[in-house]
Amino acid sequence: MAIVLKNGTVVSAKGEIKADVRFEGEKILDVGQNLAQTGDEVIDVSGKYIFPGGIDVHTHLDLDVGFTVTADDFSSGTKAALAGGTTTIIDFVNHIRGTTFSECVKHYHGLADGKCFCDWGFHLGVSDWNPERSAELEKMVKEEGITTFKMYMAYKGTMQVTDEQIEGALRRAKELGVLFLFHCENGDMVVDNVQRLISEGKTEPKWHPVSRDADVELDAVRRLIDISDKVDYPVYIVHLSSKKAMLEVRKRRQAGSKVLCETCPQYLVLDDSLYEGTTEDSFAGGKYVLSPPLRKKEDNEELLAALAAGEIQTVATDHCSFNYKGQKDMGRDNFSKIPNGGPGIEHRLQVLWECGVEKGLFSAPRFAELTAEMPARIFGLFPQKGIIAKGSDADFFIADFSPVTITAAKQFQNVDYTPYEGMTSHLNVLSVFVRGKKIFENGKFRSDKPEGKFLHRLTYCDGKKGGNLP
Numbered sequence: 007m008a009i010v011l012k013n014g015t016v017v018s019a020k021g022e023i024k025a026d027v028r029f030e031g032e033k034i035l036d037v038g039q040n041l042a043q044t045g046d047e048v049i050d051v052s053g054k055y056i057f058p059g060g061i062d063v064h065t066h067l068d069l070d071v072g073f074t075v076t077a078d079d080f081s082s083g084t085k086a087a088l089a090g091g092t093t094t095i096i097d098f099v100n101h102i103r104g105t106t107f108s109e110c111v112k113h114y115h116g117l118a119d120g121k122c123f124c125d126w127g128f129h130l131g132v133s134d135w136n137p138e139r140s141a142e143l144e145k146m147v148k149e150e151g152i153t154t155f156k157m158y159m160a161y162k163g164t165m166q167v168t169d170e171q172i173e174g175a176l177r178r179a180k181e182l183g184v185l186f187l188f189h190c191e192n193g194d195m196v197v198d199n200v201q202r203l204i205s206e207g208k209t210e211p212k213w214h215p216v217s218r219d220a221d222v223e224l225d226a227v228r229r230l231i232d233i234s235d236k237v238d239y240p241v242y243i244v245h246l247s248s249k250k251a252m253l254e255v256r257k258r259r260q261a262g263s264k265v266l267c268e269t270c271p272q273y274l275v276l277d278d279s280l281y282e283g284t285t286e287d288s289f290a291g292g293k294y295v296l297s298p299p300l301r302k303k304e305d306n307e308e309l310l311a312a313l314a315a316g317e318i319q320t321v322a323t324d325h326c327s328f329n330y331k332g333q334k335d336m337g338r339d340n341f342s343k344i345p346n347g348g349p350g351i352e353h354r355l356q357v358l359w360e361c362g363v364e365k366g367l368f369s370a371p372r373f374a375e376l377t378a379e380m381p382a383r384i385f386g387l388f389p390q391k392g393i394i395a396k397g398s399d400a401d402f403f404i405a406d407f408s409p410v411t412i413t414a415a416k417q418f419q420n421v422d423y424t425p426y427e428g429m430t431s432h433l434n435v436l437s438v439f440v441r442g443k444k445i446f447e448n449g450k451f452r453s454d455k456p457e458g459k460f461l462h463r464l465t466y467c468d469g470k471k472g473g474n475l476p
């Protein structure tokens with residue numbers, strides 16, 4: 007039996023229209039006028055909006071950072087995603103040096119399989135590059151459905167790769183038509199800065215952003231684009247955070263460089279004044295120790311303007327949650343020992359809606375493009391995901407615009423705070439559907455059964471014109 011959502015407003019990257027959405031099983035049958043047929047179940051959604059299910063392409067669930075493990079695992083993390091209107095995530099398999107990609111992917115399937123409430127895919131974080139790993143990359147694409155890879159220009163000694171390795175990987179990526187993502191911070195500069203600050207007795211959270219200032223990001227962005235130009239192949243920069251880096255990307259694009267960019271809600275609405283802590287708790291700034299760090303208000307504004315101008319392609323979260331009590335406070339006496347990362351998987355859409363659409367900077371269709379369609383296109387999921395259209399998966403959320411307050415007390419994220427505590431959003435998620443099934447409604451899950459599916463993705467260049475971009 008088909009279901010029809012009647013009298014709602016359907017939002018897509020192209021625009022918003024008053025239309026019915028008719029779906030059966032896992033797929034959308036049609037979007038249009040007066041679609042109900044005899045025997046259909048008709049749900050009236052008058053006055054409400056239907057958005058494509060969000061796709062968060064940057065999460066870290068059940069991540070072991072060596073001395074502790076993230077607060078959210080694949081169960082709590084994917085539930086939290088759904089509660090916020092996100093129906094698909096792409097998480098990172100962490101490659102441990104000296105092991106094979108296959109071993110690491112297998113380990114991650116052990117962590118995620120049978121636990122996910124929304125659909126998910128894996129990127130592979132590549133911490134080493136040599137002929138064996140280069141040969142193994144094709145197997146990831148063809149057998150594992152993993153078509154995007156990430157390299158870190160920071161985290162010296164564990165993940166950081168050299169420029170030479172980046173160039174080798176990018177040449178291989180070009181052969182296979184796959185996309186590489188890059189964490190752009192100069193890890194050598196970070197190590198030097200941390201050593202200097204700590205030796206000067208500068209140990210509080212407020213020194214974290216100093217140790218990883220915008221020049222640290224800018225240097226890595228420059229080097230990366232130089233390599234991309236040399237190889238003549240696109241690169242994707244994760245969590246772009248500063249005005250300096252944004253200006254560099256703009257300048258280089260004008261000169262012909264092929265750069266895709268992602269930013270995150272924390273770089274749009276939070277700033278480095280939070281590192282000062284509060285009068286009651288001088289260590290409260292530890293909650294915001296993430297990398298890259300929070301910047302200044304002018305950085306927030308530059309990135310928001312870039313989103314509105316179409317210069318940033320996606321908004322993801324870099325969700326990597328650690329409890330304030332028991333985890334973040336491991337670095338009470340030394341900011342460099344605070345586990346890096348913060349929660350956000352649940353509130354991405356609400357925060358972005360508020361700072362972008364509600365403030366009048368960009369439209370609801372642009373919001374849908376940033377949070378669903380472009381992630382689907384770039385990461386090989388389009389048109390299965392990312393759009394409400396005939397033949398696509400019936401992934402969407404229904405919302406109205408009544409105000410809601412974000413608070414840790416009500417969240418599904420399994421962590422003891424949210425960086426957005428007390429913030430109001432006018433995006434009120436009422437119900438969420440994944441592949442035609444209503445999973446979440448009125449603040450509650452309708453089932454305790456994790457039914458998320460692992461997604462084998464297309465490669466970046468499976469689409470036409472050297473990528474799946476419109």
Ligand SMILES: [Zn+2]
Pocket residue numbers: 064066324
């Ligand atoms: Zn990350």
